[in-house]
Amino acid sequence: MKDKLQQIIDKAESELNSITTKPELLNAKSRIIGKKSELNSLMKNIKDVAPEDRREFGQLINEAKDYLQQLIDSRTQIIDELIYNEQVASSRIDLTMPGRRTVQGGLHPLTQIWREVEDTFLSMGFEIADGFDVEDEFHNFDALNTPKDHPSRNLADTFYVEDNILLRTQTSTVQIRTMENYQPPIRIIAPGRCYRNDKMDASHSPVFHQVEALVVDENISFADLKDTLNIFVQTMFGQNIKSRIRPHFFPFTEPSAEIDISCVSCGGSGCRICKNSGWLEMGGAGMVDPAVLESVGIDSEKYTGYAFGLGIDRITMLKYNIPDMRILFENDLRFLKQYR
Amino acid sequence: MKISYKWLKDYVNLDVDPKILEDHLTFAGIEVEAIEHIGEDLKQFIVAEVLSAQKIEGSDHLQVCMVNDGGEEPVQVVCGAPNCRTGLKVAFAPVGSIIGGEFKIKKAKLKGYASHGMICSAKELGISEDHDGIMELDTKASIGQDLASYLDFNDIVYDVEITPNRPDLLGIIGVARDLSALYHKELHLPQAKEWNTYDDVNDSLKLEIQNQDKCSRYLATVIKNVEVKESPDWLKKRLIAVELRPINNIVDITNFILMETGHPIHAFDYDKLAGKKIIVRDAFENESFPALNGEVYKLSQDDLVIADGDKAIGLAGVMGGANSEITLNTQNIVIESACFNYATVRRTSQRHKLFSDSSYRFERGLSSETPVFTKDRAIDLILDLAGGQLQQGSLDVYPNPDLAKIEVELRPARVELLLGAHIPLVEIKSYLKALGLELITESSEKIKYKIPHFRGDLLREIDLIEEIVRLHGYNNIPVKTSPQGIMNHKHFRLERKIKDLMVTAGLYEVINLTLFDPDNLNKLRLSEDDFRRRLVELKNPQSNVLRAMRTTLITNLLNCTEYNINRGNKDVRIFELNKIILNNSDKTTEERKSLTALLSGNRFDNYWKDKSTKCDFYDVKGIVEDLFTEVNLTISYTPSQEKFYTENHSLDIICKKLKIGSFGQIDPKIAKSFNIDTVELKQDVYILDIDLTQILEIMDFSKRDFQEINKFPNVYRDISFNVNSDIKVSDIISTIEVVNKAVVKNVSLMDEYKGKNIPKGKRSLMFSLTLNSENKTLTDKFTEQLMQKVIQSLEKNYNIEMR
Numbered sequence A: 001m002k003d004k005l006q007q008i009i010d011k012a013e014s015e016l017n018s019i020t021t022k023p024e025l026l027n028a029k030s031r032i033i034g035k036k037s038e039l040n041s042l043m044k045n046i047k048d049v050a051p052e053d054r055r056e057f058g059q060l061i062n063e064a065k066d067y068l069q070q071l072i073d074s075r076t077q078i079i080d081e082l083i084y085n086e087q088v089a090s091s092r093i094d095l096t097m098p099g100r101r102t103v104q105g106g107l108h109p110l111t112q113i114w115r116e117v118e119d120t121f122l123s124m125g126f127e128i129a130d131g132f133d134v135e136d137e138f139h140n141f142d143a144l145n146t147p148k149d150h151p152s153r154n155l156a157d158t159f160y161v162e163d164n165i166l167l168r169t170q171t172s173t174v175q176i177r178t179m180e181n182y183q184p185p186i187r188i189i190a191p192g193r194c195y196r197n198d199k200m201d202a203s204h205s206p207v208f209h210q211v212e213a214l215v216v217d218e219n220i221s222f223a224d225l226k227d228t229l230n231i232f233v234q235t236m237f238g239q240n241i242k243s244r245i246r247p248h249f250f251p252f253t254e255p256s257a258e259i260d261i262s263c264v265s266c267g268g269s270g271c272r273i274c275k276n277s278g279w280l281e282m283g284g285a286g287m288v289d290p291a292v293l294e295s296v297g298i299d300s301e302k303y304t305g306y307a308f309g310l311g312i313d314r315i316t317m318l319k320y321n322i323p324d325m326r327i328l329f330e331n332d333l334r335f336l337k338q339y340r
Numbered sequence B: 001m002k003i004s005y006k007w008l009k010d011y012v013n014l015d016v017d018p019k020i021l022e023d024h025l026t027f028a029g030i031e032v033e034a035i036e037h038i039g040e041d042l043k044q045f046i047v048a049e050v051l052s053a054q055k056i057e058g059s060d061h062l063q064v065c066m067v068n069d070g071g072e073e074p075v076q077v078v079c080g081a082p083n084c085r086t087g088l089k090v091a092f093a094p095v096g097s098i099i100g101g102e103f104k105i106k107k108a109k110l111k112g113y114a115s116h117g118m119i120c121s122a123k124e125l126g127i128s129e130d131h132d133g134i135m136e137l138d139t140k141a142s143i144g145q146d147l148a149s150y151l152d153f154n155d156i157v158y159d160v161e162i163t164p165n166r167p168d169l170l171g172i173i174g175v176a177r178d179l180s181a182l183y184h185k186e187l188h189l190p191q192a193k194e195w196n197t198y199d200d201v202n203d204s205l206k207l208e209i210q211n212q213d214k215c216s217r218y219l220a221t222v223i224k225n226v227e228v229k230e231s232p233d234w235l236k237k238r239l240i241a242v243e244l245r246p247i248n249n250i251v252d253i254t255n256f257i258l259m260e261t262g263h264p265i266h267a268f269d270y271d272k273l274a275g276k277k278i279i280v281r282d283a284f285e286n287e288s289f290p291a292l293n294g295e296v297y298k299l300s301q302d303d304l305v306i307a308d309g310d311k312a313i314g315l316a317g318v319m320g321g322a323n324s325e326i327t328l329n330t331q332n333i334v335i336e337s338a339c340f341n342y343a344t345v346r347r348t349s350q351r352h353k354l355f356s357d358s359s360y361r362f363e364r365g366l367s368s369e370t371p372v373f374t375k376d377r378a379i380d381l382i383l384d385l386a387g388g389q390l391q392q393g394s395l396d397v398y399p400n401p402d403l404a405k406i407e408v409e410l411r412p413a414r415v416e417l418l419l420g421a422h423i424p425l426v427e428i429k430s431y432l433k434a435l436g437l438e439l440i441t442e443s444s445e446k447i448k449y450k451i452p453h454f455r456g457d458l459l460r461e462i463d464l465i466e467e468i469v470r471l472h473g474y475n476n477i478p479v480k481t482s483p484q485g486i487m488n489h490k491h492f493r494l495e496r497k498i499k500d501l502m503v504t505a506g507l508y509e510v511i512n513l514t515l516f517d518p519d520n521l522n523k524l525r526l527s528e529d530d531f532r533r534r535l536v537e538l539k540n541p542q543s544n545v546l547r548a549m550r551t552t553l554i555t556n557l558l559n560c561t562e563y564n565i566n567r568g569n570k571d572v573r574i575f576e577l578n579k580i581i582l583n584n585s586d587k588t589t590e591e592r593k594s595l596t597a598l599l600s601g602n603r604f605d606n607y608w609k610d611k612s613t614k615c616d617f618y619d620v621k622g623i624v625e626d627l628f629t630e631v632n633l634t635i636s637y638t639p640s641q642e643k644f645y646t647e648n649h650s651l652d653i654i655c656k657k658l659k660i661g662s663f664g665q666i667d668p669k670i671a672k673s674f675n676i677d678t679v680e681l682k683q684d685v686y687i688l689d690i691d692l693t694q695i696l697e698i699m700d701f702s703k704r705d706f707q708e709i710n711k712f713p714n715v716y717r718d719i720s721f722n723v724n725s726d727i728k729v730s731d732i733i734s735t736i737e738v739v740n741k742a743v744v745k746n747v748s749l750m751d752e753y754k755g756k757n758i759p760k761g762k763r764s765l766m767f768s769l770t771l772n773s774e775n776k777t778l779t780d781k782f783t784e785q786l787m788q789k790v791i792q793s794l795e796k797n798y799n800i801e802m803r
């Protein structure tokens, strides 16, 4: 009996060792411990065994069966490992081939900066106001305290549609339109398009973009203006960038100032971009002239305000290192893709 | 906490409607979570008279009674109460009434006798603990009256949320004090009466506090020869209103004082105190304490107990002991008015999971001064309602009385600075005075106040300012006007959203000058009366090509395309969202926002795994579909009237009967006039042009419907067939949908095939149907039948051949 079992086990061992696939293994399993296996038929013979030996007989067969099951299990593991190794080896890929990019376009760099400007001011509690591109002389000049004979009213500088209708030369028109319609407190920015009769070149365009800020309330001071400018400049260009204002003249503000920021390229030590001055001109600012407030019916004793205007195209060129303004309006896809 | 409207009126003369008071409480910082109308359920019960009561044979207690409830006929009721007798006025629950909120009275039969209702005991009605028999009403009670009005049970109870910083509001007086400040009305506090006293209390009792950190004050008063009995109606009503069950006069008085002052007191049976002494001490480890609730607790050394000469008789601030409980046999009592450390009470309460009205209050931190008031109040009420002899004096151990004295300075200018509103000084002083603050010194800059002992939360100037604005009313602080309403948020958001959508669709934004050459309009074959001919022209143009404001973005995009193709960028997918400016007949100008997109060349940048494909009509159509899903507008299409598109390759977009845009293939001849040779390039040019201003006018930003997510799984079925090429897919889809609109949730085109194996003039189409029913899982049988109906309908309408 024991010999017979040993025989079965030896045979099964050698059979299993040569198996390398799952289906073969299944077949072998049924041959070795299945219903029609030699082992099973041995078990059926138990009734021929003497009653006092039956217990031992059964035990031996079960031990053999357990051992065979273990053999099959370990073979299963070996085959699984073989399959896995094969799978990994055959699926090797060239990791240097390019990845699949999502199909995405991009916003124009001007729009990206435009949004950044809007978001910066929105976070400071400003509202965004809209204006007209085609304006009348009143809103573009008269209400902004610009004398009738002021040179900026010349045909050489301003596009006219009719005698008193023109393309706005500055977003300051929105100051007037807002104050005509709303009482202080007023806290707005007005980004938009402006037009001046300039030939297109590296730093000029007949169509350009500005953002105007206007704050009118009680107790608004020059110090508030400086604060807002500082926060804006540092948000846009970084904490290291300083801003300064120096005296200037605009008809609609008094005192008036021009805004400079420390050169974003050299940090102030002087370079080609800042023409070695260390400073870059960003726009104009000032306290709203009492005459402007009165022209829209706001009590200039009770209320004061500040306003400033900055060039969005200029900010974009500085932030994105774009050397020539014309590139912005050529819309070459190779340029647009750089900034997506 | 529950606050009774009637009870409040004992202390402050309220003349506001209870409903309005709810608002006022909430806006004074006492948030009302629910309102309950007391007596509402007693309205179902009726005053009735027992006309006859006869013992039922074979039952030792049941009687069959005839009852007059004021109705036309007497009602027969079986009653088990021994005190039920002829002539008695009783509380009758008719059939259909509900007792205790859940037990509904039904017609019943007992021992063969029909019973139409129930005669109730006071306990069954939730009025008292008295369960000895049915409630005996006054002989003069009028039959048929509802019980609520007979008992005068009508009160409004507010269930309020008290914030943790205001333990003083955990009693009715505290709330009344706030209301008195709010309404500038006087607060009427009960005044202590003069009573005769008997022997010195020191002869009866000894008091010792061993742990003064955990017990800041203990006042013990002894009253002898009290009569423990049921409380009078007014007292029971007060307790019932705030959901406390009346027990006996002494216990009811302690509960009443707890609710009234927010400061718990306790009464011990004097005769059960071993050694006639009270010791406040730490519990022994594993000391066992039988509490009033019937449980026995194993204490820890961290617990504080009230003990007599040999055992714990109370768990300090949490619960009294069963071994010293007041019973109907009690003759002499000790009243405890004390203050325990909030942390000790909280830890004990948590440790033993034992929460009581008392622990709830002590663990919020109570004043050591209040016990004097609660003691006086207890003496008054007990002598009044239970009689007895007050022993002279009280035992009072109060080690650190100075801790309760706090002074705070207020700068009126600071109030204005912080609140942004001017509140007159008289008003400020009136509020603080009403809250119990005592003005000590006053100068023009600052006022110094002594804080009342029950307001331990007022420690700093800012705490006083909060009280001032709370009573002044947050709503009465003017809104500081800030700039608003100027910005058009709707336009702002939509523009950003749409630009982002175009970018996601793979398009690059371009920005062109607003000035253009209007000769380009001729190239677009615009008719003379086309709106885009309404030019705003410059008087002094810089050049001919920049002489008018553009009235369309299409010419700019075509120019951009030419520019890019000339520079080798053949795959052009671009859009612009910008103004167009039109001349009105009255010489004014109109500025509108336009969205224009252009697709030409490869759909994607070439990728090594994919075959490159060219943009076509359906790419543009897909963008249109995305766009209008995004703005939540339903659109339809009609063949385009625009002349610059190739015939049959373009659609106008219609929404709410308005044309709001168009899209399609640019006529190759027109493309060529813009120097784009589509034949040579082997790529067509597709344009999408939408009037954004119009979308803004018609779209509804506020609405977005929620659709229930179906809990039954979708079933998918595909169907494919040959059909004449001139049959439109949109018609086929709607034909399929009408077969069963409730179940066919979606029909999508999966494939179109023409050519090999398909007869000429026909095409093969494959559709996928998504089926679902909101209320059941669809069976295979149902699905099969549905698909058969779909096929039949398509065969009938379009003569399809199934594949």
Ligand SMILES: [Zn+2]
Pocket: A263, A264, A265, A266, A267, A268, A269, A270, A271, A272, A273, A274, A275, A276, A278, A279
């Ligand atoms: Zn520089």
